[in-house]
Amino acid sequence: MAGQTGRRLTGERDLVRLLQGMAPRLYDDRYAIRPLGQGEGAPASAFALIAEEEGRTLIAAEAGGEWARISLTVHSDLTAVGLTAALSRALADAGISANVVAGLYHDHIFVPWARRHDALAALASLGEIV
Numbered sequence: 588m589a590g591q592t593g594r595r596l597t598g599e600r601d602l603v604r605l606l607q608g609m610a611p612r613l614y615d616d617r618y619a620i621r622p623l624g625q626g627e628g629a630p631a632s633a634f635a636l637i638a639e640e641e642g643r644t645l646i647a648a649e650a651g652g653e654w655a656r657i658s659l660t661v662h663s664d665l666t667a668v669g670l671t672a673a674l675s676r677a678l679a680d681a682g683i684s685a686n687v688v689a690g691l692y693h694d695h696i697f698v699p700w701a702r703r704h705d706a707l708a709a710l711a712s713l714g715e716i717v
Contacts, residue, residue: 598662598692602669609659611710617652617700620686621645634695635688646688646697654686655703657696657710665689673713681709 599605623629623643629636632648634656646654663670671687674696678685683706686697698706 598664598667600664600667602667602673605659605661605663605667605670606673607714608661609710609714610661611657611696611707612660613703613707614656614658616648616656617650618654618656618697619645619647619649619652620654620697653700654697655700655706657698657703657707659694659696659710662692663689663694665691670694674710677709677713678706681705683709 599608618634621644623636623645629645630647633645634648635646637644637646671689671694674687674694675685678696678698681702683698683702685706688695688697696706696710
């Protein structure tokens with residue numbers, strides 16, 4: 588299946604191949620995860636906007652942000668089983684909180700800014716042990 592840009596919407600589903608090929612990328616920007624105020628528009632730096640019953644949550648690059656973004660460069664399929672669990676387990680074992688956002692092409696993990704390098708190392712080691 589192809590999208591409007593001609594890119595395939597289906598990605599890798601095999602957990603071993605996902606973990607071996609995930610090649611996590613750490614971004615230089617700091618990110619904030621915060622409520623979006625009533626009537627406030629999403630800034631150009633918005634990465635994601637999540638609508639919940641209680642309000643809207645904004646994830647955006649902001650200078651004072653307390654989160655780092657790590658994206659998996661492997662094209663994962665939304666129906667892949669076990670990827671989020673494996674990522675969460677590796678980070679939990681290292682004592683690092685994680686907030687995962689899945690897009691159609693990639694998974695993105697937001698971790699505390701101060702632990703970003705530890706998180707990158709924990710994720711990178713997953714590909715070595717499968």
